[in-house]
Amino acid sequence: MEKFKEIIRQYPFVGFIIAFLVLMAVPSIFFTDIYQSHLASLICINIIVAAGLNIVKGYCGQVTVGHVGLYAVGSYTAGCMFMYLGSDLWLTLPAAIIVTAFFGVIMGVPSLRLEGPYLALATLGGAEAIRLFIENGEFFGSTYGISNISQPVIFGMAFDTPDKYYYIAMPIMLIAVYFSFSVLKSSVGRAFMAIREDQISAAASGINVKKYKLLAFILSAMFAGAAGAVYAHFPPGYIHPNNYTVIEMITFLAMVVLGGLGHIWGGIIGAVVITIVYDITRPLYQYQLFIFGLTIVFTILFMPKGIGGFIDKYFIDKRFKKKKTEDKK
């Protein structure tokens, strides 16, 4: 077991391959109906968004409420490319990532001057502007949305139902998580954290604050773009401006906050929990927003580091106690 741990520590890639194999097997063992696959695919998409949001919000400390706008940009890049060029996921996914990265720069520029609630307002304005622009643009299908977006085909096998689409969304999610993991574990992640904690001090350590803030926005935008494209092609392949409102943004924020701001697995834990809770509370749809608002408030009040921080604390305490008993001997 110790040796296994050491291998994973040296080659994190191995861990992800194992996770891939396990997740490949999960549907055929546990899932009983197609709806569970649908939910699992949705969780994968939300994980991509939340992992990206964790970079800019959890690690870099920039309060952005505009992430859903970037998600919309990703979706509509994919949607429009399908509508006008007939492209499939393999072409729209990279295109969506590049276009959204560009919008990420625009969304990030206010962060060079603004902080806290002011930045939140600026980015919220950005997100709403994007949504309204889409809603009122004939080119983007206006309020009709874009429908019948194609599903990817590999070797003649069409992934056109939610249970098949899971096998597309899941690997993309794992790749995204792997990138976020390796970025945040490196010096780049530390630079983000330093900026979150103290910008003047970070600059004195030789960290280019403006560059890294923009980098955080671009990176997280790329995640949002990828998630948007995967969502656009998600069967039945229908996107509508109403999927990208502030309400969605609050759900994404709830994921990151509940999972643990600035925790490397924070966004992922949160995305799994919130997506499932969102689904369970569907019959109580009038109260859903209320529940998520309360979740954010209570998490910040009683568990400021979220579920991830809670688990971390448990392990650190355990290690500490173990060390203490060893010292006594």
Added chain:
Amino acid sequence: MILLKTTKLMKAFGGLIAINKIDIEVPRGEIRGIIGPNGSGKSTFFNLISGVYDPDLGSYIEFDGHDITNEPAHEIGALGLARTFQLLRLYQDMSVINNVMSGYHTRVSYSFTEAVLGRKKIWDKEKEIKDEMMELLSFVGLADFAEMNASELSGGQRRLLVLARAIASKPKLLMLDEPAAGLSPHNVDNLMKIIIQLKDKFGLTLIIIEHILKVVMDTCDAVTVFDHGQKIAEGTPAKVKDDNAVIEAYLGKKMNDDEMRKALAV
């Protein structure tokens, strides 16, 4: 060999001239003390050199042969100038080891793309960095607290941690803003030992702002005295201690008999 040189350094905040035409030359390998009453411009001086503030027109700062007058703070940091802050500016919500490792930033040798791909090479390098930083932590005596959150440290440990973070970048010049403020006498002695080791072992040049005169007198090779934004004295600690202008700035002017009588008569 002059490492840091300022010429006609000026900074005014509105009508208040915080730094008034200060010329300083700090040679390599020297420990320079800066003393002066509160509000005499010592911290502003640090902020001007490290790029937190931009100096006024006409000023000139040269560091290690580079003109850094209007360079941004991170460029100055990358050139090899590290500093600590009077109010610490610790990364509260990061572990102690991460605090120090983020000070290593300018020396990281892998590129961003390599980091994204997460190759084994990167993990090896990260481990090297971590080992080196652990050594640094044991040098200042914080190795046992590496995994703890920085906010859980005591006041004295925090001062040592910001010191370690500043050294992590292997600077040429280290500027310490009141490193001994709020330390107990025992810890002050410990700090003085560390400062002297920094000069002898690591070959650093240091500039220290300090109010505890014992630290300044025992560690510094030369002392500069500020008052109201002006340099009023400079020289060896012994010479500065007996300088009339310095005594005046700290204790006030000595009165003659007539003045004393007038003051008491009122």
